[in-house]
Amino acid sequence: MTHTVVVTGGAGFIGKHVVNRLLERGYTVRAVDTEDALQRQKVDHRAELFPADLRDQDAALAALTRADLCIALAARSSGIAFFNQHPAEMLNDNTRIISNTFEAARRRSLKRLVYISSSCVFDHSASPLATEASLPQSPPPPTGYPFSKLLGEFYCRAYTQQFGLPYTIIRPFNVYGPGELPGPRWGDSHVIPDLTAKILSGQYPLEIFGDGYQTRSFTHVQDIAWGIVVAMESPRATGEDFNLGYPYEVTILQLASILWALCKRDEPFQVKSGPTYSTDVRRRAVDISKAHSLLSWEPVIQLADGLRQYVAWLRGRPVLPLPQL
Numbered sequence: 001m002t003h004t005v006v007v008t009g010g011a012g013f014i015g016k017h018v019v020n021r022l023l024e025r026g027y028t029v030r031a032v033d034t035e036d037a038l039q040r041q042k043v044d045h046r047a048e049l050f051p052a053d054l055r056d057q058d059a060a061l062a063a064l065t066r067a068d069l070c071i072a073l074a075a076r077s078s079g080i081a082f083f084n085q086h087p088a089e090m091l092n093d094n095t096r097i098i099s100n101t102f103e104a105a106r107r108r109s110l111k112r113l114v115y116i117s118s119s120c121v122f123d124h125s126a127s128p129l130a131t132e133a134s135l136p137q138s139p140p141p142p143t144g145y146p147f148s149k150l151l152g153e154f155y156c157r158a159y160t161q162q163f164g165l166p167y168t169i170i171r172p173f174n175v176y177g178p179g180e181l182p183g184p185r186w187g188d189s190h191v192i193p194d195l196t197a198k199i200l201s202g203q204y205p206l207e208i209f210g211d212g213y214q215t216r217s218f219t220h221v222q223d224i225a226w227g228i229v230v231a232m233e234s235p236r237a238t239g240e241d242f243n244l245g246y247p248y249e250v251t252i253l254q255l256a257s258i259l260w261a262l263c264k265r266d267e268p269f270q271v272k273s274g275p276t277y278s279t280d281v282r283r284r285a286v287d288i289s290k291a292h293s294l295l296s297w298e299p300v301i302q303l304a305d306g307l308r309q310y311v312a313w314l315r316g317r318p319v320l321p322l323p324q325l
Helices: 013-024 035-040 057-063 080-085 087-107 132-137 144-163 191-200 221-233 252-262 289-295 303-315
Strands: 004-008 028-033 048-051 069-072 112-116 167-172 206-209 241-244 271-274
Touching: 004 013, 013 028, 013 221, 028 035, 035 048, 057 087, 069 087, 069 221, 087 112, 087 144, 112 144, 112 221, 132 241, 144 167, 167 221, 191 206, 191 252, 191 303, 206 252, 221 241, 221 289, 241 289, 252 303
Parallel strands: 004 028, 004 069, 028 048, 069 112, 112 167, 167 241, 206 271
Antiparallel strands: none
């Protein structure tokens, strides 16, 4: 029997890659997203496209009609500047999306809901190396977007406790890759599209947030999409949470230097430190031993290869405007 899998946020950056993976595996796939997103993005034509604003309960219930499984990716997401400037807006929208999706999953008696959380739930963790066991000892994150992602994890456990809705939690770490465009303003998008756009647009010196010694574990979107599908298919993942990431840290300065070389700029590499935020995490590293042990998952795309692929993809887009302050 072929399962019908609903991917909320199916026209989004990660969602499109997940949809493709599921179709390759022979699933019937329904990509749920806003009408605007479905019109702008090129989602695989083999998927059913279902326009819906999941902030509306009736729309969420309709989106999950005759579904077996749901991968819940839909969320308002952005770079550090945007989510620090719009914390209430992001918290409000994401809370409504989460609440409606879980309630629809319960009412449709789904076999399992795979909730896509975020590495930013660890933003106040005392441990710089994030393991799944770190979270219960971590204070809640400080701003609206990461708190909304943590709230979704509470929904997983509450809906299992009261209604028996099976779940799996996935926490991607700093996802990048083809399909993610830079935003119109500095910090609207994540750091890799943001920096790449600035370099390709001729900015000199290159402007970065803070001193550049913050570390991250950048993970290619294809590795994340595969990990999500592996977790969805594994009975061992039911009721479990998994950190998915590239288990090597790089500083933002190192990242910028690699991108500078890949973009083949003639000038010597030079950066200019811009404003930072008190909520900017100094170090974010990932332990993937649980995902490796239970799911036999680990990333296969090396950072240098993934960045080279991303630069080539972005070069092929229309003329890039320089992100504005």
